[in-house]
Amino acid sequence: MDTETTQTNQKQEKAERLTAQEIAVLMSQCLKDAIGRKTTLRSARMVMQIAASLAKVIETADLEERVVEIERRLDERDRDKKR
Numbered sequence: 001m002d003t004e005t006t007q008t009n010q011k012q013e014k015a016e017r018l019t020a021q022e023i024a025v026l027m028s029q030c031l032k033d034a035i036g037r038k039t040t041l042r043s044a045r046m047v048m049q050i051a052a053s054l055a056k057v058i059e060t061a062d063l064e065e066r067v068v069e070i071e072r073r074l075d076e077r078d079r080d081k082k083r
Contacts, residue, residue, distance in 0.1 A: 023055045 018026075027048055034044035 017058060017061075018054065020055055020058055023051050023058070027051045 030039070030044045030047045030051070033039040034041055
């Protein structure tokens with residue numbers, strides 16, 4: 001797979017993910033629903049646990065993307081120095 005295709009795929013995947021802000025809103029709404037008895041505490045806890053796990057996954061994926069980009073730029077710089 002070429003670099004352009006990889007970058008396009010990464011952009012599409014990122015566009016489909018929830019953001020950390022969206023997860024925070026989801027968790028906040030879940031808490032409000034539990035307090036207002038619109039949902040059970042058990043359901044709220046389950047959603048909150050999944051949302052917290054998802055937030056960690058998003059953070060890790062974002063860091064991974066940054067590291068890949070840094071490594072790409074360093075490799076590019078090293079190639080330019082060798083020329």
